[in-house]
Amino acid sequence: MASSAAVPFWRSAGMTYITYSNLCANLVRQCLKEPYKTESLTREKVHFSASQWVDGKPEKPTTRSDSPE
Amino acid sequence: MAMAALRREGRRIAAPLLSPHPINPLRSSLASSEEQAFSGVRFISTQIVRTRMKSVKNIQKITKAMKMVAASKLRAIQTRAENSRGxxxxxxxxxxxxxxxxxxxxxxxxxxxxxxxxxxxxxxxxxxxxxxxxxxxxxxxxxxxxxxxxxxxxxxxxxxxxxxxxxxxxxxxxxxxxxxxxxxxxxxxxxxxxxxxxxxxxxxxxxxxxxxxxxxxxxxxxxxxxxxxxxxxxELDSYEIEGGxxxxxxxxxxxxxxxxxxxxxxxxxxxxxxxxxxxxxxDSSSRNAGDMLDRLTLTYNRTRQASITTELIEIISGASALTG
Structure with a gap:
């Protein structure tokens, strides 16, 4: 069965279900026809900056962004 | 006496030019202590009140604009938030x-x-x-x-x-x-x-x-x-799981x-x-700014009116003293 083989496959690649479903959603978005395709792809932009804290001090924040600075 | 009145008149014109403390530099030119006591009361600086009014008005404009921006952003995001509850x-x-x-x-x-x-x-x-x-x-x-x-x-x-x-x-x-x-x-x-x-x-x-x-x-x-x-x-156990x-x-x-x-x-x-x-x-801060502006305008006008009234009284009484 294809689905049962797929689960350990992406899980063992270090992905969570969220990443997996996002990848799938993105694939579906790319299947749309043109005016809707760019619209839906520009809507889903990621931008945030995260920083880990170690012993009460923030480490250097890593910015994750789809849009060019 | 007439000279004193004239001198005061001149001071009233000069006062708005000197900011923000128009009273202090003039004090040295005043001779009698009687006049010094009056000067503080009569020529309370309207300049300061006016600048204050202006800044309050500007703050009110800013808060009003921020309210408008927030209102339009809220409308866009509210429907999305309510839809995401599903x-x-x-x-x-x-x-x-x-x-x-x-x-x-x-x-x-x-x-x-x-x-x-x-x-x-x-x-x-x-x-x-x-x-x-x-x-x-x-x-x-x-x-x-x-x-x-x-x-x-x-x-x-x-x-x-x-x-x-x-x-x-x-x-x-x-x-x-x-x-x-x-x-x-x-x-x-x-x-x-x-x-x-x-x-x-x-x-x-x-x-x-x-x-x-x-x-x-x-x-x-x-x-x-x-x-x-x-x-x-x-009840979670009563669900059947399909697939492998x-x-x-x-x-x-x-x-x-x-x-x-x-x-x-x-x-x-x-x-x-x-x-x-x-x-x-x-919304509440622009309302507060409006209230503050009202109070300041009232004070400003009252002070202005009072100083005009005193000057008029002085001029008239001086003139009548000369004729009488």
Whole structure:
């Protein structure tokens, strides 16, 4: 069965279900026809900056962004 | 006497040119002590009041503009927040929301805004997070904060910076969307160990009412433990699982997806509350500025009128003294 083989496959690649479903959603978005395709792809932009804290001090924040600075 | 009146007249014209303390440099030119006593009363600086009025007016303009901006942003985000409620409701129906669950590793996800001037919504969520921390900390228990937004970070750094695990800012540069929140949720899941994630946010009820809310997302092991113990999760075993996955795999996928959905709703609700709170805060501050302006205008006009009246009296009485 294809689905049962797929689960350990992406899980063992270090992905969570969220990443997996996002990848799938993105694939579906790319299947749309043109005016809707760019619209839906520009809507889903990621931008945030995260920083880990170690012993009460923030480490250097890593910015994750789809849009060019 | 007439000379004195003339001199005063000249001073009245000269006074607005000298700012902001037109009284002091003139005091040296005054000869008699009687005049000195009057000068403070008569020529209270209208200049200062006028600049103050101008600045209050400008502040009022700014707050009014901010209110308009917040109102239009609120309208855009409100429908999205209300639509996103449909995402977590099935999860709560299936897995339940158990804020009272007692586990070892607690993670409190505090959601706040990046910008200020929005009333008390950030301090409310910080307050609730602190209360949750106190409830869930103890021997053999771990409790960490994950902070979204600049404001809660600034408040929590002061007393519990040892317990912060992760902080995320600059969420609202682009309009909020599911992909972004899902990536954040993924980051949180990868970077912290948890038995229960408690998400603290302000739920939008109306433009003036925000309910501080917590949603609890349990880890798959805890869900199984609770399901075996019975209670509200006891019915979970009656579900049939299709395909080759085991129950724990399904549960893991489910809880991860639940977390990202709950986060999406929480972030939207909080952004919506933020705009609502900002709108009402800016509304009341522009109203206050208006009140202040009214009072200042009244004082200004009264002082002006009073100084004109005294001068008229002086001129008339001087003239009558000359003729009489």
């Amino acid at each position: 995402l977590w409701q099935p999860f709560t129906a299936l897995l339940g929301d158990m804020p009272s669950v007692d586990v070892k590793k607690n993670v409190i996800v505090t959601i706040s805004s990046d910008k200020g001037l929005c009333g008390g919504i950030n301090s409310t969520s910080v307050k609730i997070s602190r209360a949750l921390y106190k409830l869930n900390s103890g021997p053999e228990k771990e409790c960490k904060y994950v902070i979204l937004g600049e404001k809660a970070k600034a408040q929590l750094v002061r007393d519990s910076k040892k317990d912060i695990g992760l902080s995320i800012t600059e969420l609202q540069k682009n309009p909020l969307n599911y992909t972004q929140v899902a990536v954040i949720a993924d980051d949180i899941l990868k970077n912290v160990e948890y038995d229960a994630l408690r998400i603290v946010f302000n739920k939008f009820q109306s433009v003036v009412a925000f309910l501080p809310t917590t949603s609890t997302v349990l880890s798959p092991e805890i869900v199984e433990r609770e399901a075996e113990a019975g209670g509200s999760l006891g 996955e085991t129950k724990s795999e399904v549960l893991q996928n489910l809880t991860e997806f639940q977390f990202s959905c709950v986060m999406f709703n929480a972030v939207l609700e909080n952004a919506c509350s933020e705009q609502g709170a900002r709108m009402s805060a800016m």
